Amino acid sequence: MANNTVVTHLLKQLCLHEMRLNWENLAQQAEECHWTYAQFLTTLCECEITGKQQRRIQRNLFDAKLPIGKSLDTFDFMKALSINAAQISALAENIQWVSKAHNLLLFGPSGVGKTHLAAAIGRRLIEHGMRVLFTKTTTLVAKMQAANKEHKLADFIEKLAKFQLLILDDIGYVKKTEAETNVLFELIADRYESGSLLVTSNQPFDQWDAIFPNNSMAVAAIDRLIHHATIININEVSFRRASKIQEIAK
Numbered sequence: 001m002a003n004n005t006v007v008t009h010l011l012k013q014l015c016l017h018e019m020r021l022n023w024e025n026l027a028q029q030a031e032e033c034h035w036t037y038a039q040f041l042t043t044l045c046e047c048e049i050t051g052k053q054q055r056r057i058q059r060n061l062f063d064a065k066l067p068i069g070k071s072l073d074t075f076d077f078m079k080a081l082s083i084n085a086a087q088i089s090a091l092a093e094n095i096q097w098v099s100k101a102h103n104l105l106l107f108g109p110s111g112v113g114k115t116h117l118a119a120a121i122g123r124r125l126i127e128h129g130m131r132v133l134f135t136k137t138t139t140l141v142a143k144m145q146a147a148n149k150e151h152k153l154a155d156f157i158e159k160l161a162k163f164q165l166l167i168l169d170d171i172g173y174v175k176k177t178e179a180e181t182n183v184l185f186e187l188i189a190d191r192y193e194s195g196s197l198l199v200t201s202n203q204p205f206d207q208w209d210a211i212f213p214n215n216s217m218a219v220a221a222i223d224r225l226i227h228h229a230t231i232i233n234i235n236e237v238s239f240r241r242a243s244k245i246q247e248i249a250k
Contacts, residue, residue, distance in 0.1 A: 004024060007023065008020055008023075008024075011023065016048055017048075017051060017052075017055075018047045018048040018050070018051030018052070019044050019047065019048050022044070022047050023044060026040065026043055026044060026047065027040070030043075053129075056129075057126060057127055057129075060126045060130075060131055060132070061123070061126055063131070063133070064122060064123075064126055064131075064132045064133055064134055065133065065134050065135065066119045066122055066123055066132075066134045067115065067119050067134070070115070070116045070119035070120050070123070071119075071120050071123055071124075072088070072089065072092060072120045072121075072123075072124060074116075074120075075113060075116050075117060075120055079236075080112065080113055080234065080236050081236075082233075082234055082235040082236055083113070083117070083232070083234055083236075084232075087232070088117060088120075088121065088232075091104060091121055091230065092120065092121045092124035092125065093124065093128070095125060095128050095129070095130055097196065097230070098125060098130055098164050098165050098196045099164075100228065101191075101193050101194055101195055101196050101228070102196060102228040102229060102230070103196055103197045103198070103199070103225055103226075103228060103229040103230070104121070104196070104197075104198045104199075104229065104230050104232070105198075105199050105201070105225060105226070105229055105230070105231045105232070106118060106198070106199070106200045106201070106232050106234065107200075107201055107202075107203075107204055107231070107232070107233045107234065108202065108233060108234030108235065108236065109202055109234075109236075109237075109238060110202050110238060111238030112234045112236040112237075112238060113234065113236075114169075114200040114201075114202075114234060115169050115170070115200060118134070118167050118169060118198050118200050119134055119167070121198065122134055122165060122167050122198065125165060130164050130165055131162060131163045131164050131165070132163060132164070132165045132166075132167065133160065133163040133165075133166050133167065134167040134169065135166075135167065135168065135169065136169050136170055136173075137168045137169060137170055137171045137173065137174055137184070138170070138173050138174055138175075140168065140187075141174055141180050141183060141184055143156070144156055144157070144183035144184070144186075144187065145179055145180065145183055148179075148182075148183055153183060153186065157186065157187060157190050160187070160195075161190075161194070161195055163195070164195060164196060165195075165196045165197075165198060166187075166191065166195060166196070166197055166198070167197075167198045167199075167200075168197060168198070168199045168200070169200050170200060170201070170202070171184075171199050171200065171201045171211065172201045172202050172203040172207075172210070172211065174211050176210055176211065176212075176213050177213075178213065178214075181211065181212045181213060181214070181217065184211075184212075184221075185212070185217050185220070185221050188221050188224055188225060189220075189221075189224060192224040192227070193227075193228070197225065199225065204233075205222050205226075208221070208222060
């Protein structure tokens with residue numbers, strides 16, 4: 001018992017949490033199955049690595065601020081036939097586009113599942129080890145404006161750089177004011193070829209003068225976003241509207 005206590009204490013000192021919790025059970029299993037020392041040590045290390053990965057994923061999910069309940073499993077692709085389910089799944093499962101700082105742009109009217117898909121893709125990428133932040137664009141812009149007034153915008157944007165994927169939801173709701181669009185452009189310019197953006201919008205590019213009052217800024221922002229980007233247009237009727245119509249019809 002004394003030896004067991006010492007081992008547990010040493011593993012705690014080394015911050016080997018999973019080993020500390022599981023080594024005794026694994027030692028018993030090793031004895032019963034006649035494992036070699038190498039097999040026992042390998043299993044212990046695998047246990048520790050798996051535990052660390054799971055804790056990291058849970059921290060990253062917490063930091064991501066994803067909307068609750070939005071996953072690929074809960075998205076009804078049968079109600080959105082214009083969406084290529086295989087393409088969405090590929091984007092969610094393949095981290096290469098994020099690793100290369102490419103962008104993903106989802107366009108479509110309100111209520112067709114853009115936010116759901118963005119959050120679902122973000123969630124799956126976190127499970128594959130990516131760091132993701134989900135935010136309403138208007139909320140983020142307000143925070144950037146506040147930082148800018150305190151001359152801390154560069155520091156704020158630098159903190160966002162720790163997230164490999166930044167999800168800007170509903171970019172079309174940003175007000176057409178110079179203060180808001182300037183900080184938004186600063187963010188887009190900073191992320192160009194250095195960090196991925198996933199943008200949802202109910203306004204196509206030809207209506208982005210409603211977001212950027214300066215036409216040159218609008219062109220520059222769009223140019224940076226689409227240079228390395230996958231663009232998906234969702235041509236559906238609002239799910240919420242369709243559901244309401246069905247209720248009325250009953």
